[in-house]
Amino acid sequence: MKHEHNEFPSDMYLMLETAGATLNIAQKGQIINVNMLAFLDMDMKHKIIHSINMPELDENYHLRTFKIMPRAQNAHAYVNAGFLFKINVNDSGKVLAKPTIVFGGINPEFIHASNTESYVNGKNLFDRKILRTALKILDTELHPDHVLPDASPEYRKGLAEALFYKYVLGLSPPNLPKNLVSGGKILERPISTGKQDFETNQSVWPLNKPVPKLEAVTQCSGEAQYVNDIPTIPGEVYAAFTLTTVGQGYIANIDP
Numbered sequence: 001m002k003h004e005h006n007e008f009p010s011d012m013y014l015m016l017e018t019a020g021a022t023l024n025i026a027q028k029g030q031i032i033n034v035n036m037l038a039f040l041d042m043d044m045k046h047k048i049i050h051s052i053n054m055p056e057l058d059e060n061y062h063l064r065t066f067k068i069m070p071r072a073q074n075a076h077a078y079v080n081a082g083f084l085f086k087i088n089v090n091d092s093g094k095v096l097a098k099p100t101i102v103f104g105g106i107n108p109e110f111i112h113a114s115n116t117e118s119y120v121n122g123k124n125l126f127d128r129k130i131l132r133t134a135l136k137i138l139d140t141e142l143h144p145d146h147v148l149p150d151a152s153p154e155y156r157k158g159l160a161e162a163l164f165y166k167y168v169l170g171l172s173p174p175n176l177p178k179n180l181v182s183g184g185k186i187l188e189r190p191i192s193t194g195k196q197d198f199e200t201n202q203s204v205w206p207l208n209k210p211v212p213k214l215e216a217v218t219q220c221s222g223e224a225q226y227v228n229d230i231p232t233i234p235g236e237v238y239a240a241f242t243l244t245t246v247g248q249g250y251i252a253n254i255d256p
Contacts, residue, residue: 002040003039003040003042003044006040006108006109007107007108007145007147008076008104009076009077009079009080009104009105010104011065011067011077011080011104013036013104014065014080014081014082014102014103014104015065015082016036016052017036017037017082017100017102017111018063018065018082018083018084018100018102019054019055019057019063019082019084020055020084020100021036021052021053021054021055022034022035022036022052022053023035023036023039023049023050023051023052023053024049024050024051024052024053025039025042025044025047025048025049025050026047026048026049026050027046027047028046031050033053037111057084060086060087060088060096061084061085061086062083062084062085062086062087062171063082063083063084064082064083064167064170065080065081065082065083066080066081066082066163066166066167067080068080068159068163076105077104077105078105078150078151078155078156078159079103079104079105079106079156079159079160079163080103080104080105081101081102081103081104081160081163081164081167082100082101082102082103083099083100083101083102083164083167084099084100085099085100085125085171086099087099087125087171092124092126092127092174093124093125093126093127093171093173094122094123094124094125095120095121095122095123095124095125096122097121098117098118098121099117099120099121100112100117101113101116101117101138101164103142103160105144105150105156106142106143106144106145106156106157106160107143107144107145108145110141110142110143113138113141113142114141115137115138115140115141116134116137116138116141116164119133119134119137120134125168125171125173126168126171126173126174131165131168134164135161135164135165138160138161138164139157139161142157142160142161144156144157165183166183166184167184168184169181169183169184170184170185171184172184198210
């Protein structure tokens with residue numbers, strides 16, 4: 001889908017590109033290896049993805065991906081992001097190699113924040129001045145398009161920058177103020193619960209006593225059977241509304 005529609009914010013593509021994966025493409029009896037960026041421009045006629053190669057990463061690599069979406073499941077991302085840094089956390093956060101900073105949901109042409117990647121390479125990511133400059137460079141690189149019904153460009157740009165900041169906080173920089181620690185954590189949502197109370201006038205009790213309707217339990221449990229739950233039977237007929245073209249009409253007879 002990402003190959004056919006570059007503007008699609010594919011979560012799978014973003015994760016593979018963040019990790020530095022490559023694809024083995026089978027064509028005419030041979031297999032060629034391409035990176036994820038080259039794959040998007042590749043003519044895939046009569047070719048298939050044979051397998052995926054994942055690079056081996058040591059303990060100095062810190063990979064994290066994010067997806068901000070309207071709901072928890074079955075929704076495209078407003079913005080998704082992936083970050084892979086080889087960083088010495090014990091040595092003031094020095095970036096040991098050119099990192100990977102990728103975003104989806106910005107515009108069809110944008111994948112890597114290349115200027116930001118180049119700037120932070122070899123620098124101390126935990127230095128506040130370095131981080132501020134990196135965010136300013138990232139701000140100049142992000143140019144979200146405006147395609148309805150997507151969220152506004154301003155909102156998506158702010159999301160992308162906030163996710164980069166959240167990633168840095170998640171690396172637990174030394175001497176991080178307590179009020180910023182939670183910014184790097186993923187929110188934990190417990191199981192939802194609910195309770196409803198009714199106020200009644202007891203002078204007319206029990207006429208206004210709140211009681212659950214008889215079918216409530218079977219409906220909430222999913223046991224209730226509706227018309228659409230019943231399989232089609234032989235000889236079943238359907239009805240539809242139609243509009244007359246000759247003026248007013250009156251029903252003379254109905255055969256039930």
